[in-house]
Amino acid sequence: MLDPVPPATELHGACSVGLDVGGTKVHGVLLGPDGTVLGDERRPTRQGPEGVLASVEDVVGALVGPVGIAVGDLGGIGVGIPGLVDPGTGCVTHAVNVGIRGEPFPLADRLASRTGGVPVAVDNDLNVAAVGAAHHLARQGRGSEAGAELAYLALGTGLAAGIVLGGRLRRGVSGAVGEIGHVPVDPRGPRCACGQRGCLEVYASGSALASRWPVAPGLHAPAELFAAAARGDALAVTVRDEFLDAVAVAVQMLVLTYDVADVVIGGGVSALGEPLLTGVAAALAARGELSPFLATLNMADRVSLTPAGVPVAAVGAALVSRREVS
Amino acid sequence: MLDPVPPATELHGACSVGLDVGGTKVHGVLLGPDGTVLGDERRPTRQGPEGVLASVEDVVGALVGPVGIAVGDLGGIGVGIPGLVDPGTGCVTHAVNVGIRGEPFPLADRLASRTGGVPVAVDNDLNVAAVGAAHHLARQGRGSEAGAELAYLALGTGLAAGIVLGGRLRRGVSGAVGEIGHVPVDPRGPRCACGQRGCLEVYASGSALASRWPVAPGLHAPAELFAAAARGDALAVTVRDEFLDAVAVAVQMLVLTYDVADVVIGGGVSALGEPLLTGVAAALAARGELSPFLATLNMADRVSLTPAGVPVAAVGAALVSRREVS
Known part of the structure; x- marks a missing residue:
């Protein structure tokens, strides 16, 4: 299901990670410069703001390691999350399935500061899935x-x-x-x-x-x-x-x-x-x-x-981090 | 209700006419370069393709005369019509209220050739009204x-x-x-x-x-x-x-x-x-x-x-002829 991975030198700054944060698992993909999926990882979702942040970091780390780049070499990280999100600020206001409620949680800022300033986009899970579905249909011709x-x-x-x-x-x-x-x-x-x-x-x-x-x-x-x-x-x-x-x-x-x-x-x-x-x-x-x-x-x-086995939400999240679609 | 009319020299190529073709009357406005309404005319709708074309020409003529420009000096003419329209070609396929049915009628081409090549846009009446309503709201601040x-x-x-x-x-x-x-x-x-x-x-x-x-x-x-x-x-x-x-x-x-x-x-x-x-x-x-x-x-x-007395459909038709909104 994964595409062949180009040499690490071609990937610096040109790859992005997309994450689909669900109630039970975080599903991430590493998207290559041309939109191909170079890596696919899942980890259990830890609950609450800090839990979500840690789970997301786990998946990002697991994705970049095998292709020989560092987290800081990513061109962007996109996160889709089921709940109320302000995509302008990357704050999650309310995402009851993953235990975020009450105070808005600045997930984009927190994740950016932990990754040395990689641009982070956070959006609603349906939005990122829509972007991923459009990407998939286009790739199907x-x-x-x-x-x-x-x-x-x-x-x-x-x-x-x-x-x-x-x-x-x-x-x-x-x-x-x-x-x-x-x-x-x-x-x-x-x-x-x-x-x-x-x-x-x-x-x-x-x-x-x-x-x-x-x-x-x-x-x-x-x-x-x-x-x-x-x-x-x-x-x-x-x-x-x-x-x-x-x-x-x-x-x-x-x-x-x-x-x-x-x-x-x-x-x-x-x-x-x-x-x-x-x-x-x-x-x-x-x-x-x-x-x-x-x-x-x-x-x-x-x-x-949505075709079985195609992680449209995670792929869409990676695309949203590139900003050109949103 | 009309705005003051600038000198004709300032209007050449910069004004457009918008027409709202209804079952009983054709309502037209002359829109100035800054989106102000410089003229407002109505004529009865004659039925059938040739009738609609003639009614539209009557209104266009009545609008341009008083401000001292010729029809060929218009920057565009837009027509809103209740029915099935192909805005790409300006053909009216079916507009039962004005007696157009059967063969698609190339209203945009026919009108352009009668006006010495002024760009003509033809669209559905709801579409032009939506554009006119947006223009009106913006002018209201x-x-x-x-x-x-x-x-x-x-x-x-x-x-x-x-x-x-x-x-x-x-x-x-x-x-x-x-x-x-x-x-x-x-x-x-x-x-x-x-x-x-x-x-x-x-x-x-x-x-x-x-x-x-x-x-x-x-x-x-x-x-x-x-x-x-x-x-x-x-x-x-x-x-x-x-x-x-x-x-x-x-x-x-x-x-x-x-x-x-x-x-x-x-x-x-x-x-x-x-x-x-x-x-x-x-x-x-x-x-x-x-x-x-x-x-x-x-x-x-x-x-x-829609505010009483504001011809949103005709104004919208004039804006659609400028193409930047559609």
Whole structure:
């Protein structure tokens, strides 16, 4: 999966590290000058601000050593983190999964001072994943990275999207870009944790599936649901198809607002793989059969899945550290 | 309402004309080098491709004559038209309100050849209105035109939005930008003309009000409804408040996807003026009371109305002809 590593002399100042900080692990990649992945490392996430900083440093160290450069030789370090981030200052305000709450934590400044001044960018995990997904599609020959028009739709615990327009991350004015999980789609729907009724997130997210298809601890609700539906369990078929239609509505909302060329589905639920993609495409096609207008939009052709084994968030974080995309 | 006109020698090549082609009239403005409105003319719309072309030429002629320049001295002509337009070629594919259907009509080329080669831009009416609304807000001191982050939400017969990001029109990849009227918001709602059920347009548009509050020919359904509600008619209050909440959902959808600083409400229903703005702001505030997350977004503060008497679509068309915004 890794690309061949050029001599260290060619890498000085030209490589960057990207880190995807999750609740359980920090996943890092070393990105070469031409955007190839030269290294890939994971370490457990230690909790709290100092824990996150130490975990990140561990991964950075593990990535640079084998290729023969020092941390200070990196051109940039990018960090994607699930929570509220100020990308201008690199402060993390709130990232409950990794134990950062209360005081804003100046992760970019702290990391820069520990690495001898390497430029550090910190951003929201969806944003970096969107940038990484655009990079991946371009490398697959699907459009150009500089002209990417893409939504990264994360089906995780919640539902939200990161947006890349004209190859650049869209940030908006208040951090609310892509928060489509809290658009109401059924006025008589169940109460959402946000306080409204019938939010899209109540139907199209990992937590929606977990509550509609409870499973034993350690099992993956989406996988169990899809397996039961494939065996012909009638209730599972209903729950699965309602979920797929809700994801189709999320795709439709992104197409009818942004009119992006690509909607890449990621997040924990995307581990379902092909059955998820096939199911969402079928739900979009069914919506197109209802509405000739929707049919003209070829929504199913715009949808793809984050490919298994491609660390889009970590790669995107490395690209964000190069600043040209954000 | 017009600004003082500089000497003709200062205007050669530096003025542009913008035209808002509607089903009954063509409204044109002459825009000076600094973006001030130097002339304002209306003529009835003649139907069909040749009729539209002739009406547009009438208005252009009426605008340039009084300031002492010839049509060929214009720096550009921009045309906003309600329908399917290819802004790259300036062809109008389908504009049923002005009798253009069937063969694409090369309006930009035809007009350019009749004006001695003045650059002509043709765009969708919502797009030019969005550009004009951004220009107007900047002139009112609300943000900079170059940095405008704005959605122009048109409550006309249908419901759709034009989008300006970073001062530039968003076009998308298939002409579907801002088509939020066809996002479903109630799975058990009435059938929409598009074929789906419960589209947002079924609740938040002029045609929605006309069907829920029928009035005698010649009367304005929104005005009659709001007047009846103001008099205390219980049914009118219900219909009005459901309409206002649906408009609030449209605003919320734009904020939770684009996170724009401003949502400017225009279209025929916006002639209601202050009661519409107050009502939408109250509906947004009520949604914020349901959801602390929504409350943080200050949605009511982002909403304004197209000001009466300001020809945002015509001004926007003139700006689009200068190309730097599109």
